[in-house]
Amino acid sequence: MPEQSASKLVQAQFDEFPYPNVPIEQTVTDTFALFANSYTTACYVRERKVVKPEGKVMLNAGCGSGWETLVLATANPGASFVGVDISPKSLEMARQRFEFHQIADVRFEVADITDLRAVGEQFDFIACNDVLYLLEDPVAGLKGMRQVLKPEGIIRTNVHSLYQRQFIFNMQDAMELLGVMDEPAAKAVPILRELMDALHEGSFVKSHWKGDAIKTTNGILANFLLRSDKGFTVPQVFEMLRQAGLEFISMVNWQQWKLERVLTKPVPYTLRHLKKLSQEELLHFIELIFPNLTRLIDFWCGHPRPSPAPPFTPEEWREGSVQAHPLLLRLNARVAFENAIRDNGPVNINGWPGSEGNIVIDPFSVRWLIDIFGEEPVPVQALAAKALDLMDWTPEEAFNQVVANLKFLEERLVVLLHSPLR
Ligand SMILES: C[S@@+](CC[C@H](N)C(=O)[O-])C[C@H]1O[C@@H](n2cnc3c(N)ncnc32)[C@H](O)[C@@H]1O
Structure with a gap:
């Protein structure tokens, strides 16, 4: 499928169903989202320095319905914000959201994250959640953000984990074979529901058809019928960062990626060998032995630095x-x-x-x-x-x-x- 039509399909999907479908008046209380989108958190993780968000300029790349931008604004009082997306309908909802919450220091623009020069600013912090895996070329998305990132700036972004989400990719491929992925939501969603309900309980895919959220129209569209969705492994993420000229800083949920969390007892042989692995290899080892660890490979990155911040003396x-x-x-x-x-x-x-x-x-x-x-x-x-x-x-x-x-x-x-x- 040519690049143009893939992104047109993605745009059409989000014009029809701006994401996420969170009511305009809702305020942000999600502690993890506020922590992950805090500029102070990101700078501290990288530099072990306390930096306040006041006066900083922040970009929400692929801002959708503006919920993530509201998270960003709540987490970073005193900063100014730009939200961009390829879906004009999503941006309409984002503008309404900010009008409702009376947050003035923000503007929303139609832009593709693979070329952000027209936005005309350089940013201290870029938040790009649940977007990169939709791009035909995620490296182009990373390069687009890098272009507008200040030398000391930090990007928080993520991609879907190939291993955790395998059941969803299977179902997307199965729907592709039936031609359902190209159908409008009103037709595709009932077909998917009907098939899921008819599936044998022993099926790998059926074993994940649990809970109410994933069975709603929005849940189905954001997962089983998500157009252009892709999964990645840790080595693929590190390779994309190398190609984009960016440096991995840390996983955002680093505490979940700790060995102590995935192993419950000492394993001397394994630990001796793990010590010799690079950071990339160790994270890959963890995703291999604990593939259901996390839906997203969620990380901070920035321009490469000569050396990491030393521990406090x-x-x-x-x-x-x-x-x-x-x-x-x-x-x-x-x-x-x-x-x-x-x-x-x-x-x-x-x-x-x-x-x-x-x-x-x-x-x-x-x-x-x-x-x-x-x-x-x-x-x-x-x-x-x-x-x-x-x-x-x-x-x-x-x-x-x-x-x-x-x-x-x-x-x-x-x-x-x-x-x-x-
Ligand atoms: C799953 S939604 C995530 C929205 C928001 N970041 C959040 O986490 O709530 C993905 C969004 O990325 C946008 N998008 C997809 N490809 C894009 C691109 N190349 N440039 C800008 N936005 C894009 C879609 O229109 C959609 O609004």
């Missing part, structure tokens, strides 16, 4: 200041700390996107850690002094205990460290 911990991740301030996490102090209990942080599991902060640590929820970062030394007042410790013991706790939380981005030395 002991001196940086001694001289640094800490603050809670801005999303925790927004979620009013301080109230949970106040309640825990009142009840002399712990704080449970559940479902935090930076953590592989729930985090429990003991009743004693809650009392000194509450200071991280202020407007300004607090010196680590000040937290250690407060801990010293609460316990019968030497100053050195208090400092070491506080830093050990902070390191655990910093690794999970609950706490961000400002180092005067970087």
